[in-house]
Amino acid sequence: KAGVTQTPRYLIKTRGQQVTLSCSPISGHRSVSWYQQTPGQGLQFLFEYFSETQRNKGNFPGRFSGRQFSNSRSEMNVSTLELGDSALYLCASSSTGQGFETQYFGPGTRLLVL
C-alpha cells in the first residue's frame, strides 16, 4: 500500500495570507489526524477527522480548520497567517475507529511564514 502523502512539501507565505494543506491517507484508513511541530512547542495535536466528521480537536485558535472528504482525503486550512504558524505540519492516518492506535505519518509540509 502507498503511504500517507502530503502536498505541498514546502510552502512560503506572508503574514495575513491563508494556506491549505492536503493529506491523502493510506488506502482504507478512515481516521486522519493533523499535528503541528515547532522547536518551541514540540508536537501538538490539531484535530482528527473520521468519516468526514471532526471527532477531536486540540487547543488551537479558530484560524486553524480542516475537513475530510468522502474518500478520506483531508485538508487543513490556516487563515490570517502569523509568524508563529511557521512549522512542520504532519498528517497521520489510522485504520481504527476508536481511540488512537498506531498512527502512520506522512512526510509533512514545512510552512514558512514571512
Next chain:
Amino acid sequence: SQQGEEDPQALSIQEGENATMNCSYKTSINNLQWYRQNSGRGLVHLILIRSNEREKHSGRLRVTLDTSKKSSSLLITASRAADTASYFCATDATAGNKLTFGGGTRVLVKP
C-alpha cells in the same frame, strides 16, 4: 504542559552500545506509543504498549510500562549509526481525545 515528558533530552553513544530513554506521563492511559523521527521528517511508529501490558519487544527494541509510576522506557540494544534520530513517546489518555506527544529524546549514535 505536555502529557509525556522525556528524559534525557539528548543522548550520545557509540555504535554497539545500548540506548535507554524514559517517558513520564500524568494521567491514566489506554496505550503508550513510541515513534522515531529522522531530521525533521515524518514520524515512524516503533511500538505500541497497552495499559495492561508491562513489557514488549520488537527486534532490538524493548519497551516497558509501569502504570503505577506513570512511566515507560525504550531500550535500543546494539545501536547503529542509522538509529540516530529523535524518539518520541505518545499517550492515548483514557479521559482524553487526542494523542499527546512528549518533547522527545535526540539520540546520536557515533560510528
